[in-house]
Amino acid sequence: MAGAQQPAEWARHWSYAELPDLDLLRARYIRHTFPRHSHEGYVFATISHGVEDIGTPSGTVHAGPGTVVMINPEVPHTARASVPEGWVYATLYPSVEVVNAIAADTTNLRGTVGFTETGVADPHAARLIGEVHRAAEEGNALAADSMLRVAVTHLLTRHGSAFPTPAPRAAGARDAARARSLLESRMAAPPTLEALATELGTSPFALLRAFKKQYGMPPHTWLTDARVRRARRMLDAGTAPAIAAAEVGFTDQPHLNRHFTRIVGVPPGAYQRERARTYKTGPEPSR
Template sequence: MTESATWTRVDDGRFALDLLTASYRRHVFTRHTHATFAIGVAVAGVEQFRYRGETHRAGVGSLAILEPDEPHDGRAAAEGGWSYRVLYPSEAMLLDGRATRPAFPDAVVHDARAVHLIRAAHEALTAGADPLAAQSKLAWAFEAVIRRHGRERAGPKPVRASDPAAARKIAAIRDRLAADLRCPPTLRELAAGVELSPFHMLRVFREATGFPPHTWLVLERVCAARDLLAAGVSPAQVAGAVGFADQAHLTRWFKRVTGVTPAAYRNSVQDPVRRLA
């Protein structure tokens, strides 16, 4: 199996949707999160990933459903590697007017109908099919995923920190880190800003997000880099704009998170950004 990866971005006038078509043998995704859902189908081989404290395997005939902001990694489960197609819908796009967001307790499900619908929608979108047909396939696929595998939430998504005051402190830390990706505060400045000791701040933040502040910041830089690259900015310019030391530093982290180099991602989503409106 030859390693390859292509990102496609489509826009229906309200939402932008990223799609990944990839084959990997040796690539290993670093532990990271997505701001969106990740819904994928394997078309060959088996992927292995760590998610919510458990190791999962997703092979042909299975559907993987990962929720936003949930740390996970990814690698081949066997020497032959794996190929898959993944959609990354935002919560608003997936729910499209539903009042509440369902929970997806099972990271991997075996459901031939849902697998068929997700793969058909992905293929239609990446092939540039008739917009109405592609939108219809996507709507049917998302409805099937929610109806067949979504569960009613018992309450709001829990914060891993122990109390509301801690949650507010975590939000403040995230806001301060995101305010200037190029010039982050020191650990002591972060801790002083929320009136915690550095150690206590580190423990609470990691408990809530799954990452220490410095790793969370790097992942935010990758996220910001994706937006700039999709807008056509060159990798060299992006590296400095989001706080990486240089283009090589950006490339190293970007590939660990997305599976492709910044230049390959920019070329994929720029060629072309398909409009479905």
């Protein structure tokens, strides 16, 4: 008798028009691995089946069922399956503005807030994240907005803190910030590391070391992540994937497809199609 068929990967990455500063992802990943990347906003995820390994600057977090994953803005991380059956999860991606506004409204935390732990066992928060998804998928704007605020308030109250004001930047950090600004402005035709270092008045190795220390990844890895971010904004605005690929500096659409899918978790075409949907969704793919 043939063995049991391995479950298929599936993913839906979308936004709900009534909550414009929130992205949602529900997925099962088995073979897919997320390379080192970061997000402009926060990541709140709950795993319902399997185990996900999240690689962070402070180590690897093994997230199983009931675990809630919290990742702060601009923190580089990776993700992959830790078990053969992969993992199933629901993720919320609220913007910095949303989370800090909720913090100011419902907690004593002020300024930029964040989380010192990446993975926590918090079944109540896990249920709340699932309820945000269900409400959004049902087109219930009042419930989705309410449950998002309850979920974020709970996470902030139980696990959040105010981040201290950053200290003045050292010379290396200033060079890294200038390098990032230059790469952003020349995304379609970036300079070599040597040319970039020369323009900044430093050495290639010193710049590489400073950049990795400041942003958690070397300039070329950061640039790929930045290109995908910009491509996402263009796709959100209705730009065709092929045009977006050329504008952000990928060699062609397949090049965009490969990196976009690895970092976002879905291909750019599927991502853009979900952005165009404003009606109640159908049932989830079978598990």
